[in-house]
Amino acid sequence: METDYENVILDYGNSTPEMFEPCNLDPNPVDVLTETYIHSIICASGLMGNTLVIATYMFYKRAKTMTDVYLFNVAVADLIFVLALPLIIYNEQNNWAMGPVACTVLRSAYSINLYSGMLLLACVSGDRxxxxxxxxRSFGVRSRALIYSRLICSAVWLLAMVLTLPTLLYTKHIEDLNLHADEPVSVICQLSFDKSETAKLIKVVVPTLQMAIGFLLPLLVMVFCYSCIVGTLLRAQSSQRHKAVRVVLAVVVVFIICHLPYNAALLNHTLSLFKERSCTLEKIKLKVLAISRSVAYLHCCLNPILYAFIGVKFRSHFRQIMVDLWCFSKKYIYSARTSRATSDIFISGRVASEGSNHFTSFSA
Known part of the structure; x- marks a missing residue:
């Protein structure tokens, strides 16, 4: 059975066969610890931000426009990702202890939310x-916005599932047998194939789709749409146009900063899959890929700020959530104190009553 690592062709220079040693591509403990801390921060902030967005749309700001529906779905996609990320990290560091089902489901969940999140951001820019x-021209169309937006979101999620099929079908839970009998067997979760032709095809198709549909297509749509929007805003006679332009530029710039390094590293890695390369160079490429991937993960934390909290109405709903939470916590603390005080009075009254009865019987 062929796996990813069997396609790594390493160059050992002029070394003799006796000097050949396996190339250890495992990250060092310091890198693993650093990556864990960074991903923990991403999970915590992404969980808080996207949960607030979802709560706001569910209980305070009903989805009334196409953008509202898109942003709600973006928050759902990001939330699913930040919930899956800790499980992925745990399994990667513990030989995929949760088993083969978790291996397939977690890898597929990441892929689905990558495609759906990026395509939904493209839909947001198109709607704007x-x-x-x-x-x-769009007044009559936008009057039926909710119907169209829900159909589009359903189509996006369906397309994301279809694009995830290669990951779902070929991701497997594999025991990597070590050369030395005294070493423990390591377990990996990765794309695995029975035929070499299938391996070469899928290992090129999956990252190509990820780069094309998960990055290039949304980027082109965003650049076109927001360029036209900036031109329209600059021609408008509005005191708020400069602020609106800055927001648009921030959205595009953050998207590029977060995703361009990872996709460039992924492209470089994909192009060199079937070429001869040195062990040292391979380690550097994998390290760059890991760092740029962590930067790309940051986007799920920034989406709530860029797309939701920056709006005046959304900020007012967010403040209302904070006020309600504060009032609820005060009410809970007050009721807890009241019940505790009532309980203390009841106990003290009972003790006094029992003492009085005991004194009466003793006097008699």
Whole structure:
């Protein structure tokens, strides 16, 4: 059975066969610990931000526009990802102790939410383009916004599932047998194939789809739509246009900063899959890939700030959530103190009553 590591062709220079040693591509403990801390911060902040967005849309700001529906779905995709990320980290560091089902489900969950999240951000930019640049022509269409937006979101999630099929079908839970009998057997979760032709095809197709549909397509849509929006805003006579332009630029710049390094590293790694390379160079490439991947993960924490909390109405709903939580906590503390005080009075009254009865019987 062929795995990812069987396609790694390593160059040992002019060394003799006796000097050949296996190339250990495992990250060192310091890198693992650093990556764990960074991912923990991403999980905590992403969980808090996206939960607040979802709670706001569910209980305070009903989804009334297409952008609202898209942003709600983006928050759901990001939330699923930050919930899956700790489980992925745990399993990677513990030989996939949760078993083969967790291996397939977690890898597929990451893939689904990668595609759905990026495509939904493209939908947000498209909706803003229609609302601002094509405002007059789109009035009749946007009156039926909720119906269209829900159909589009369903299509996006369905497309993400279809694009995830290679990951779902070929991701397997594999025991990596070590050369030395005294070493423990390590377990990996990765793409695995029975035929060499299938391996070469899928190992090129999966990262290519990820780069093309998960990065390039949303980037092109965002650049086109937001360029037109900036042009329209600059022509408008509004005191708020400069702030709106800065927000648009921030959205595009953050998207590029977060995802361009990882996709460039992924492209470089994919192009060199079937070429001869040195062990040292392979370690450097994998390290760059891991660092850039962590930077890409940051985007799920920044989405709530860029797309939701930056809006005036959303900020007012967010403040209302904070007020309600504060009032609820005060009410809970007050009721707890009241019940405790009532209990103390009841106990002290009972003790006094029992003492009085005991004194009466003793006097008699």
């Amino acid at each position: 383009y229609v609302a601002i640049v094509q405002a007059r």
